Amino acid sequence: xxxxxxxxxxxxxxxxxxxxxxxxxxxxxxxxxxxxxxxxxxxxxxxxxxxxxxxxxxxxxxxxxxxxxxxxxxxxxxxxxxxxxxxxxxxxxxxxxxxxxxxxxxxxxxxxxxxxxxxxxxxxxxxxxxxxxxxxxxxxxxxxxxxxxxxxxxxxxxxxxxxxxxxxxxxxxxxxxxxxxxxxxxxxxxxxxxxxxxxxxxx
Numbered sequence: 001x002x003x004x005x006x007x008x009x010x011x012x013x014x015x016x017x018x019x020x021x022x023x024x025x026x027x028x029x030x031x032x033x034x035x036x037x038x039x040x041x042x043x044x045x046x047x048x049x050x051x052x053x054x055x056x057x058x059x060x061x062x063x064x065x066x067x068x069x070x071x072x073x074x075x076x077x078x079x080x081x082x083x084x085x086x087x088x089x090x091x092x093x094x095x096x097x098x099x100x101x102x103x104x105x106x107x108x109x110x111x112x113x114x115x116x117x118x119x120x121x122x123x124x125x126x127x128x129x130x131x132x133x134x135x136x137x138x139x140x141x142x143x144x145x146x147x148x149x150x151x152x153x154x155x156x157x158x159x160x161x162x163x164x165x166x167x168x169x170x171x172x173x174x175x176x177x178x179x180x181x182x183x184x185x186x187x188x189x190x191x192x193x194x195x196x197x198x199x200x201x202x203x
Contacts, residue, residue: 001082005062005146008089012139013059016096017109024107034110043169048110050162054155058140061152076148085145092139099124099131111174119179121186127195129186130171133163134193167192 024032036052038044064070100107102123124131137160144156175183192198 002062002066002147005143009059012093032108034112047165054159057155062147065147065149070149072149085142088142092135095135129190
């Protein structure tokens with residue numbers, strides 16, 4: 001199972017980051033990567049740095065388990081649990097690519113405060129405001145269940161926290177500044193990560 005998890009992680013990285021960035025560059029002249037912003041130690045900086053750390057740790061977890069350096073938690077090794085993890089991981093990859101497609105040329109990793117992008121509210125963005133992050137969490141949950149060792153569990157927890165920080169501390173204030181009342185109306189109508197939940201915006 002760790003070999004399968006590692007393979008799915010590679011597919012996710014190639015399609016969700018590499019291929020998408022290449023496609024973005026071909027259409028717009030920009031890779032879409034905006035880097036980490038904020039003073040080191042600030043919440044903005046922790047959101048970006050923690051996200052990268054979680055992604056790297058999440059990839060290392062199945063590799064280290066495959067090499068017998070990490071041992072999975074026995075309670076979570078039931079075949080049906082690991083099969084469910086595989087389904088979640090595959091669904092997360094597909095959902096990530098679908099949401100990225102709906103975001104179009106507004107797709108970014110990170111925020112450039114000097115940049116104004118189109119507020120996407122159609123497609124899957126009409127159901128939730130952050131479908132790419134939702135899909136990434138589904139994928140990460142699947143990989144964690146497939147290789148449920150302590151590093152994988154910690155990586156998932158850090159990913160969850162840093163995504164919350166990125167959305168609440170970085171992206172929502174930026175979008176509120178750029179789009180104003182239109183964005184606030186959108187937040188009042190559409191949930192943050194799942195439909196109908198998190199419709200109240202606090203900035």
